[in-house]
Amino acid sequence: MRDTTDRKNLFLLVQLRWLAVAGQIVTILIVHLQMGIRLPLVPMTAVVLFLVALNVASLLHIRRNASVSNTQLFLELLIDVWALTVQLYLSGGASNPFISLYLLQVALGAVLLEAWSAWALVLVATACFTGLTGTFRPLPLPHAHEGELFSLHIQGMFICFVLAASLLVPFLTQINRNQRARDAYLAELRQRSMEEAHIVRMGLLASGAAHELGTPLATLSVILNDWRRMPVLADDPDLSEELAEMQSQIDRCKTIVSGILLSSGEARGEGTVRTTVKDFLDELVEDWLSSRSPRRFDYQNNIDADVRMVSDLALKQVLFNVLDNALEASPAWIGIAVLRQGDSLVVAVNDSGPGFDESVLAELGKPYRSTKNRPGSGLGLFLVVNVLRKLGGTVSARNRAAGGATVTLTLPLAALSPGESDGD
Known part of the structure; x- marks a missing residue:
């Protein structure tokens, strides 16, 4: 998940660099052609082309789904600082109104990087700023602009401020969104680990x-x-x-x-039992009915294209739990419908009971979330959700408009019979 977040952040840096390249080209053309201030076009163009090449290399790295480390992000930002320093050196040094763009790089580093590398970036940017105060290529101003130097500087600072603010808000917002998504995913993993324990x-x-x-x-x-x-x-x-x-x-x-x-793997009986999905469900329903007595039971097995599978005691117990919960809520009637949707098996268990409370539906699958006021209640659906999740499936529940509830189990057929092909 950290690699995924860093790849997203690297992609944001690439987008920001494209904007920087476009901005540098527009600024160079305006200053050189419209304002008549002669700039060293060859070295400044070389820096722009280098940034374009860096962007292409970064995009290829992202497309290969290779991991992105904090060090790589740090180096990318260092290169951006270097490119900005070269362009400022060629266009007046610290007197250039775009000198405050260093803050944009520092702000990005503070959000993207680990503490040590963020502070290292601050030191590098500070050293570059300091160096530009004494070492730079003077900017030759035409006589027409000699009396407007202060006004031009203020205008440049205003453009720089608007540019930095306009870039910081959307990019930092997206970066924070990536970080929040990562934190939410890690929190979910911790919750799953606790549930599995x-x-x-x-x-x-x-x-x-x-x-x-x-x-x-x-x-x-x-x-x-x-x-x-x-x-x-x-x-x-x-x-x-x-x-x-x-x-x-x-x-x-x-x-x-x-x-x-x-x-639990502690007994070795008859060995692996191979069957088909349709036969497995038919036998499961027959076994369940042999020891339970609902007043009315409707069973529809609508599987046409059957699939071979290995009989799974855990899956059998999962379905028993769902049926037992339905029977407890609705002794008068239970309905079960089985069908195949694409590469998934769908089992819907219906009842005519009082339905689920909204609080239970909102926290479906959490342990001890139940309306039954007795010790240990709420573990049935908790186990069902976790077993199905381990097999790559899902569990959903809803209240029926006609009364009662429906619990739907969706399970990929490949999880039931890995490596097996379809059969009749």
Whole structure:
């Protein structure tokens, strides 16, 4: 991000130098031709051509997307100071009314450069100014202008002031905008780092809990199997049915624990499962419905051109979280629509619940931003947003005009199946 900002600032310097070149050409022509003050055109033209060549080289450097360092910006400004010094030396030295253009270079250096290089630029500009007070090429004035020297000097100072002010305001404004964009981006990166550290802590806790739950679940499973073989309990149909249901729920808990360990890379089960996007979503919806009971559920899988993918437990859990939140808000009806838009998969989950508060929509994906007044609420969407962001996708939410809410997940298909091509 720093390189990008410095490249933008270098481009601004190039634009400013183009204006300086145009201004020098216009000034030289007016002074030499209109005012009749003879100037050393050859060396002054050579300086202008050198600045043009420097601009072309700088633009080529920017186009190559090469990094731009503080040292390079410092050298560019030093060259500008040198060019200004040569032009002033050839046109009257410190008595030239355009001598105050040094302040323009110093102001740019104060904004663009690090402290040491900005102060170094100040020292160089001061030394050049001082040197021009005693060493310069005298400006031969025609007899017609000898009595107007002071008036000409005031006019030149006014033109210099207007020129410097007109250049400083837009260019410093743009430079500050570049700096603010960089600071905002760095703040976003810090926020993401904090969120990812939070997720890592949650993952460690979940993995540890899965390890701890493994032993008691296995013990309960053994005890239930012993009970089911006991004649007293086996002869009672109601108890047998309840024991079977308990065993089913324990098996489900063990499956969930195994899924947590597999997601964290600590278990090695069946290996990589390859499927297609359409089949993955169909199986996901079927698995979710097997343990949840919405009164009405509408599912539309509108994927025509299917894509091969690797089954992803994390993505499956993400969609489970979204569906669970929708079910909690709207037990009466949930709708899910899946379609492909270009190279992206779009999954929209709709419900007929009360919708999102404006405060939740404004901070979607932030941890613990929820209208549910219970500990730990708000982590579901936080995890959804971060998992999708890691995969290059996005999550958006809105309230529906007919009531309820829509959560839309957009995910690039390439993230689901890197290196795979489309297939049926």
